[in-house]
Amino acid sequence: MRSRRTDSAKGVPVDEEAALLGRVAAEEKEAFEALYRLYNPRLQRFVRSVTKQPALVEEILDDTMMVVWRKAYTFNHRSKVSTWIFAIAYRQALKALKRLGSLEEPEAAAYADVTALGPDDALQQQELRKHLDDALSTLSPDQRAVMELTYYFGYACREIAQIMSCPVDTVKTRMFYARRKLRASLASRREAI
C-alpha cells in the first residue's frame, strides 16, 4: 500500500517519528536534521505537485521546516506526525501561491458538470499514461493536493481533511471535481489530436 510505503519510507515507525518531533520541540538540532532528511523528499514532491511552480519549491520547503522547528512543541499527538507536517507544507504552499498571485478562484469550468463524459476507453487510458502531468496542471492547487495525497502518498480521506483543515465532504468534493476535470482535460487533448 502506498501510504504504508511512504509513511515508513525510511523504515521509521509512526511512534518513533512522534518521539523525533518531541526532541525537535526540545530544540535538539540532531533530531531536526533527522526529521528534515526524513521528510524532505516527500515534501518536495508534494509541494512541487500542488504548486506546479518549481521556482517556489525551495522557499516553501524552507518555510515549512522553519515552522516545524518553531511549532514542534504544539504537536498534540492527535494526528500522525506526517499529517501534521503535510498540513504545514500545504498552508505554506497556498501562502506562496497567494503571494505570487497564482491562487485564484477556480474558473467556472472547474465546476462544470462533465459527468456527461462517457466511460473511458483504452485510448483514453493510454493518453492518461502519456499526459497525466499536463492534465494535473489544469487542476486547482486544492484539487491537485487531494489527488497527490490520495494516490501518491496514500492518505485516507479523513487524514487529508486534517492536512487541508477542511471537512471530509470538502475533500470528497475536491476529489470529485478533480476526477471530472482530469477526464475533461484528457478528452480535450484527444479531440485536439
Next chain:
Amino acid sequence: MNDRVIPFEGSMHAQADRWLPWYVNGTLQADERRQVERHLVECMACQQEAEWLRIVQEQFVEQADKDDVSPKVRHLYRRVAKRHGAMPASSIRHRREKRLAWLAALQVAIILALSTIVLHQQQNSYRTLSAPGNQDALLVVMFDPHTHEEQMRELVRASHARIVGGPTEEGAYVLRVPERASAATRQKLRSSPQVTLVEDLSSGGHP
C-alpha cells in the same frame, strides 16, 4: 478559494462513487469498503470508474519510482543548515524564559555595577588630587555565548574599555570607558555581532 461542498447523502451509487478513490488506495474503513464492494458487484459504471482510478494511481506510483530528488535535497539541506544556526527559540515559553534570564542578568549586573560605584566613591574619598581621573562611564555588557575569550578581549581593547566587573552567572560584564569616548564605545559595542546587550549605567558614578 471556492469550495462548493456537495452533500453525499444521496443514492448508494453517489456515495460509492465518492468513496472510490480511497477504495482504490485501500484506506477506507471496513464498513465503508464493504458497502463499496457490495455496490461494485451490481454497478458497471463504478467498476469502470474504479478501474480508471487504479490506472491513475499506477501513474502516480510510476512517477514516484522515477523521482530522483536527492541533489535538491542536499541543496535544501545546506540552505536550512545555514539558517539553522540562526533559528529563533522554538516556543513562546522559551523566549519568555530567555527574556527573564536576560532581565535577571541585567539586574545582577546593575547591582554589581552599583557596588562598584559605591566602592569607587569610597576609594575616591581617599584620593589625592593627583590620582588618575575618574570621569569614566560604566557599561553593562553581555556577549554572545559563542564569543571566544580572545574575541572578547580584542573587542574590549578596541573599545578603549576595561572590564571592572563580572562575569556574573548570566555572563554580564561591567566595562569602564572614558566618559568622552562613551558614546562611540556604546555604538561600537552595539554594532558588534558578538555583543547582545549594552546598557549605560552612569557617567562615572557621580551624582
